[in-house]
Amino acid sequence: xxxxTFPIVxxxxxxxxxxxxxxxxxxALAWIQARRRYRLRTAVDALVLLPxxxxxxxVGFFLVVVLGRRGILGEVLDSAFGLRLVFTPAAAVxxxxxxxxxxxxxxxxxxxEAVPVELEHVGRxxxxxxxxxxxxxxxxxxxxxxxxxxxxxxxxxxxxxxATLMFAGNIPGRTNTMPLEIFAAYQVGDDxxxxxxxxxxxxxxxxxxxxxxxxxxxxxGR
Amino acid sequence: xxxxDFRLTAGAFDLSVQLQLDRGVLVLFGPSGAGKSxxxxxLAGLVTPTEGRIVIGGDPLFDASQTxxxxxxKRRVGYVPQHHSLFPFRDVAENVAFGLPKERRHREDPLxxxxxxxLELTHLADSAPASLSGGERQRVAFARAxxxxxxxxxxxxPFASIDRAGRQRVRSVLARILADRAIPAVLVxxxxxxxxxxxxxxxxxxxxxxxxxxxPRDLLGAAELVVEGVVKSRAVDGSVATVTLEGxxxxxxxxxxxxxxxxxxxxxxxxxxxxxx
Amino acid sequence: xxxxLLLVLLVGCGGGPSAPTVAAATSLRNVMPALVTGFGQDLxxxxxxxxxxxxxxxxxxxxxxxxxxxxxPVDDLIASGHAVAATRRRLATNDxxxxxxxxxxxxxxxxxxxxxxxxxxxxxGEPGAVPAGRYAREALQGLGSWDALQDxxxxxxxxxxxxxxxxxGEVAAAAVYATDAAGIPDVTVVExxxxxxxxxxxxxxxxxxxxxxxxxxxxxxxxxxxQKILASFGFGPA
Numbered sequence: 001x002x003x004x005t006f007p008i009v010x011x012x013x014x015x016x017x018x019x020x021x022x023x024x025x026x027x028a029l030a031w032i033q034a035r036r037r038y039r040l041r042t043a044v045d046a047l048v049l050l051p052x053x054x055x056x057x058x059v060g061f062f063l064v065v066v067l068g069r070r071g072i073l074g075e076v077l078d079s080a081f082g083l084r085l086v087f088t089p090a091a092a093v094x095x096x097x098x099x100x101x102x103x104x105x106x107x108x109x110x111x112x113e114a115v116p117v118e119l120e121h122v123g124r125x126x127x128x129x130x131x132x133x134x135x136x137x138x139x140x141x142x143x144x145x146x147x148x149x150x151x152x153x154x155x156x157x158x159x160x161x162x163a164t165l166m167f168a169g170n171i172p173g174r175t176n177t178m179p180l181e182i183f184a185a186y187q188v189g190d191d192x193x194x195x196x197x198x199x200x201x202x203x204x205x206x207x208x209x210x211x212x213x214x215x216x217x218x219x220x221g222r
Numbered sequence: 223x224x225x226x227d228f229r230l231t232a233g234a235f236d237l238s239v240q241l242q243l244d245r246g247v248l249v250l251f252g253p254s255g256a257g258k259s260x261x262x263x264x265l266a267g268l269v270t271p272t273e274g275r276i277v278i279g280g281d282p283l284f285d286a287s288q289t290x291x292x293x294x295x296k297r298r299v300g301y302v303p304q305h306h307s308l309f310p311f312r313d314v315a316e317n318v319a320f321g322l323p324k325e326r327r328h329r330e331d332p333l334x335x336x337x338x339x340x341l342e343l344t345h346l347a348d349s350a351p352a353s354l355s356g357g358e359r360q361r362v363a364f365a366r367a368x369x370x371x372x373x374x375x376x377x378x379x380p381f382a383s384i385d386r387a388g389r390q391r392v393r394s395v396l397a398r399i400l401a402d403r404a405i406p407a408v409l410v411x412x413x414x415x416x417x418x419x420x421x422x423x424x425x426x427x428x429x430x431x432x433x434x435x436x437x438p439r440d441l442l443g444a445a446e447l448v449v450e451g452v453v454k455s456r457a458v459d460g461s462v463a464t465v466t467l468e469g470x471x472x473x474x475x476x477x478x479x480x481x482x483x484x485x486x487x488x489x490x491x492x493x494x495x496x497x498x499x
Numbered sequence: 500x501x502x503x504l505l506l507v508l509l510v511g512c513g514g515g516p517s518a519p520t521v522a523a524a525t526s527l528r529n530v531m532p533a534l535v536t537g538f539g540q541d542l543x544x545x546x547x548x549x550x551x552x553x554x555x556x557x558x559x560x561x562x563x564x565x566x567x568x569x570x571x572p573v574d575d576l577i578a579s580g581h582a583v584a585a586t587r588r589r590l591a592t593n594d595x596x597x598x599x600x601x602x603x604x605x606x607x608x609x610x611x612x613x614x615x616x617x618x619x620x621x622x623x624g625e626p627g628a629v630p631a632g633r634y635a636r637e638a639l640q641g642l643g644s645w646d647a648l649q650d651x652x653x654x655x656x657x658x659x660x661x662x663x664x665x666x667x668g669e670v671a672a673a674a675v676y677a678t679d680a681a682g683i684p685d686v687t688v689v690e691x692x693x694x695x696x697x698x699x700x701x702x703x704x705x706x707x708x709x710x711x712x713x714x715x716x717x718x719x720x721x722x723x724x725x726q727k728i729l730a731s732f733g734f735g736p737a
Contacts, residue, residue: 064669069668086669087669087670118306119306121266121268122302122307122363123320124295125266125294125300126295127370128295137309140309169653170625170653171620171652172649172654173649184625187550187551187628187656188627189554190627
């Protein structure tokens with residue numbers, strides 16, 4: 001694979017893996033926040049929203065400070081498992097997962113809230129376990145919102161830049177996702193190269209936004 | 223079959239309930255907001271009481287003193303809510319078969335076929351819930367609840383969202399089914415005619431408490447519903463008395479108006495009179 | 500209200516209606532304040548990777564003179580008609596060094612870099628925009644190890660970022676200027692790129708506009724007084 005197609009393939013791989021990792025916890029969180037009332041609920045709400053609201057440089061800094069080689073967790077990972085995350089494709093996946101999470105939760109949560117709670121009550125009375133309830137009642141009743149959330153999460157993971165630059169760094173052939181590559185190309189004045197990836201990302205993002213809004217029309221537009 | 227004696231606090235609302243049913247249909251009767259739906263939710267295990275016991279078929283499903291709280295899915299009770307009773311993403315037959323084990327979960331299963339026939343739904347087996355009338359929907363909901371062979375049915379105002387015309391028909395169907403199967407049921411309603419037609423026992427609810435129990439005839443009977451409360455105004459016009467209480471207006475025969483010494487006014491009104499709340 | 504507007508306008512003008520702006524390479528961030536003080540007149544300095552600054556000049560940024568860490572971006576500006584050829588001159592020289600974080604392998608050498616364990620990284624500046632990065636690439640290409648190191652090289656946006664990677668211990672080694680590493684306690688200089696054929700970093704300046712003060716500043720930097728200040732910060736003579 002040559003150096004031109006590499007960023008495209010890498011970006012798609014990073015975004016796909018990020019989605020696979022972050023989707024189950026995001027969906028579980030969305031369900032908990034939609035259905036359960038508990039003392040720390042608003043705090044969890046705020047915490048989930050944080051990566052979406054904070055500047056990418058803050059997210060990136062946080063990742064480096066915690067998971068960097070001399071970071072709080074990073075040191076443990078290095079000495080115990082020989083695991084180093086900074087400047088690896090894994091770091092790009094982590095950064096992308098972190099910023100995709102709030103988007104998925106915030107899109108799926110209202111979709112689950114819109115499922116009449118009576119349906120879940122009936123499901124329970126018919127003998128369904130919590131997991132069966134989620135898979136056989138909640139998901140089919142809210143699948144449009146779920147898919148919209150996942151699609152938006154994918155797009156966000158694909159476009160991650162700031163935190164990725166700080167945590168995964170710019171290593172051609174290893175961590176140079178499309179957003180990073182655009183910036184690098186711009187810095188050296190290679191506008192043609194930048195434009196190529198800008199075009200690819202724009203097309204994908206437009207497709208994503210159209211798909212998401214068709215699946216999950218906003219209230220009032222129905 | 224059913225013995226329940228519990229207390230439950232939900233927000234600012236306090237519920238205190240004593241219920242008993244051997245066989246037949248126990249009607250929970252009273253004005254809206256009196257705690258009937260909350261009681262059914264507690265019996266189903268959807269909410270947890272603060273103290274007390276719930277025993278169904280000899281099995282303690284809830285006992286605060288022994289920290290027993292059996293989850294809904296293990297209680298073997300059928301539940302039919304007032305609204306949103308059917309799964310909109312499944313057709314009628316799939317709804318009915320929903321609670322069956324995987325290998326039996328299809329429209330050809332003998333039990334599903336029999337239930338569809340019994341509730342006169344065979345011609346609608348492939349229909350989507352959205353295309354059904356209110357009465358048809360609730361019949362599907364009954365069929366679905368019966369398919370898992372519950373030992374008690376919990377019906378929360380199941381006829382309320384059915385138009386007047388269809389209501390009677392569905393009531394007769396239900397009465398027949400309950401009698402055929404000898405499954406006991408708890409039925410919530412604020413319609414006295416319904417209570418009289420379907421109920422074998424009746425528990426009267428008032429502001430979160432079961433204040434009386436007996437047969438529907440005894441409590442509602444040919445005669446009166448006693449409404450008492452703080453009087454805001456009263457007017458007598460010929461033979462008609464209108465009394466305005468806190469939050470309610472009652473109109474009835476002037477001859478049934480009573481004062482007692484404590485300054486409380488009682489008016490006995492026949493069951494067919496409407497009380498607005 | 501009108502006073503506020505006036506204040507905003509003044510602040511927006513950057514310290515005075517006629518203080519010239521000099522764009523300087525990040526590697527000069529420590530020595531420039533001393534040079535400006537020595538020059539004795541008001542000057543605004545903006546820092547960045549030489550390539551990035553070059554782009555800003557070409558984009559029309561209000562810059563009166565440039566002082567870059569390599570001749571290439573200056574010559575590019577002259578070729579594109581932005582810089583004045585007659586004012587171009589070499590102002591200093593520098594050394595490219597290999598550094599390791601404190602606690603790192605002090606026996607590491609330029610030629611030994613391909614022998615680094617696979618998980619370890621080398622940080623250099625982005626060669627297209629950072630002269631230090633280009634010098635490093637030149638050095639490695641000269642040693643024949645550029646290809647072998649391909650996916651183990653992390654690019655920094657400017658030479659300060661490269662130094663920061665090393666200070667944080669995120670990389671096993673980094674290529675910066677001797678002047679960057681001087682006096683930094685948490686890195687160790689292990690080798691200067693001084694073999695025959697190794698790249699010779701130089702500091703080159705040129706005027707962009709005809710602002711007299713900016714040109715006078717360039718003259719000052721080239722003068723013995725300016726050179727003395729540069730030497731005190733570890734730069735070599737022009």
